[in-house]
Amino acid sequence: MSIAEHNLLVVDRDDDFVSAAKELFDGRLPIARSLEEASQTLEFGDIRMLLIGPSYDDEGDMDQIRMMHNQDPALIMMLVAEEVTADLLRQGMRAGVSDVIEAPLDEEKIESAIERFAHDVLKRKRETPREEAPSAPKGKKGHVITIISAKGGSGKTVLATNVALLLTRIPNAKVCLVDADLQFGDVCLVLQMEPRFTMVNAAHELHQLDSEMLDSLLTEHPSGLKVLAAPLEPAFADDITTAGLMQMIDLLQETYDYIVVDTASLLDELMLSLIEKSEDILMLVDMDLPSVKNAKLALETLRLLKFSTQNVHLVMNRSNSKARLDNKEIEGALKMQISAAVPSDAIVAASVNEGRAVVETDPKSKVAKGFESVAALIVADIPEATQKSGLFGRK
Numbered sequence: 001m002s003i004a005e006h007n008l009l010v011v012d013r014d015d016d017f018v019s020a021a022k023e024l025f026d027g028r029l030p031i032a033r034s035l036e037e038a039s040q041t042l043e044f045g046d047i048r049m050l051l052i053g054p055s056y057d058d059e060g061d062m063d064q065i066r067m068m069h070n071q072d073p074a075l076i077m078m079l080v081a082e083e084v085t086a087d088l089l090r091q092g093m094r095a096g097v098s099d100v101i102e103a104p105l106d107e108e109k110i111e112s113a114i115e116r117f118a119h120d121v122l123k124r125k126r127e128t129p130r131e132e133a134p135s136a137p138k139g140k141k142g143h144v145i146t147i148i149s150a151k152g153g154s155g156k157t158v159l160a161t162n163v164a165l166l167l168t169r170i171p172n173a174k175v176c177l178v179d180a181d182l183q184f185g186d187v188c189l190v191l192q193m194e195p196r197f198t199m200v201n202a203a204h205e206l207h208q209l210d211s212e213m214l215d216s217l218l219t220e221h222p223s224g225l226k227v228l229a230a231p232l233e234p235a236f237a238d239d240i241t242t243a244g245l246m247q248m249i250d251l252l253q254e255t256y257d258y259i260v261v262d263t264a265s266l267l268d269e270l271m272l273s274l275i276e277k278s279e280d281i282l283m284l285v286d287m288d289l290p291s292v293k294n295a296k297l298a299l300e301t302l303r304l305l306k307f308s309t310q311n312v313h314l315v316m317n318r319s320n321s322k323a324r325l326d327n328k329e330i331e332g333a334l335k336m337q338i339s340a341a342v343p344s345d346a347i348v349a350a351s352v353n354e355g356r357a358v359v360e361t362d363p364k365s366k367v368a369k370g371f372e373s374v375a376a377l378i379v380a381d382i383p384e385a386t387q388k389s390g391l392f393g394r395k
């Protein structure tokens, strides 16, 4: 769809914005200098979309925008803002705005906002039967699954992304992946996603954060999986407190059926709180001696701290590697049965570099079957890959 097909009307009181918008579209655009004027224009033309300029930013303006929306709910309204804050986004969304675009305006930004909007509409249409039950059933809280390992590079992020994508195959399941590797979170990188917002935005709005607002800060993967992105720079990790992140997960539990949490390899306060919150903990152990030794130490610490290890599932990664340790010995050392295993395969590294998950690109591979056996620890019957996954699969 081109911008012209949307019969755009630009509304703003500010001269600079209006002339910049005119310039952008070679003067081809109709302009209104107030929402009242826009309202009159709407009665005559076949305007389908309003582009509301940055001078509309306070509460009174939002009330006016809401009134326009109530009069004509089919009208698409995009708000332009000098700075897109989580607060403005929330207020705008509540007033019926479809998206908030950051100034200065360019054609690409408008087009991608329209695309996002079209995508949302299509999705809502597909989900119509769910309209009455937009979230996890009332009173039932989403199932939290945390991936941990006592050693970095053991494959947590690869496991978290693949398991989360497998859970999205469950009909009507709403799945959110939380990147709680606060300093070096790379979920978005591994899934080739560019977050507009991260948990840092949510952390700055904690006093008024609700599930609707948090939802607007998530990033959506083509599969429908939502991601609460980690801070974009290690320095921002300090903005995320354990209590804050727990509050976010509580809110996600109201809306999402499954919340998968990827972590850093640290047995700190955050990790302990996450473990406490989770119904299932997937403890990933690589098939080498240091990994097994660290896993043993971590489990002993948890037992010492009187944490139940009943819901910890032991998952072996690179289970077919050459320097393979004996399963029985590992189980003896960790005092725990191995629940699932994922073999080593070069397609994993390739998938990471391509930003596409193995369960989508190579659903028949042994590694994908390994990830399925891990997901089966959470939900017994994960549906087979459908054509949908082919759509996002390797070309």
Ligand SMILES: Nc1ncnc2c1ncn2[C@@H]1O[C@H](COP(=O)(O)OP(=O)(O)O)[C@@H](O)[C@H]1O
Binding pocket: 149, 151, 152, 153, 154, 155, 156, 157, 158, 159, 317, 318, 342, 343, 344, 345, 346, 348, 349, 350, 352, 367
């Ligand atoms: N089963 C596997 N087979 C082959 N390579 C793997 C496997 N699991 C993980 N890897 C590789 O290990 C690297 C580290 O994995 P990652 O998920 O980022 O670890 P972590 O999040 O625990 O630090 C990845 O880039 C990936 O290429």
Ligand SMILES: [Mg+2]
Binding pocket: 156, 157, 158, 181, 186, 262, 263
């Ligand atoms: Mg990681």
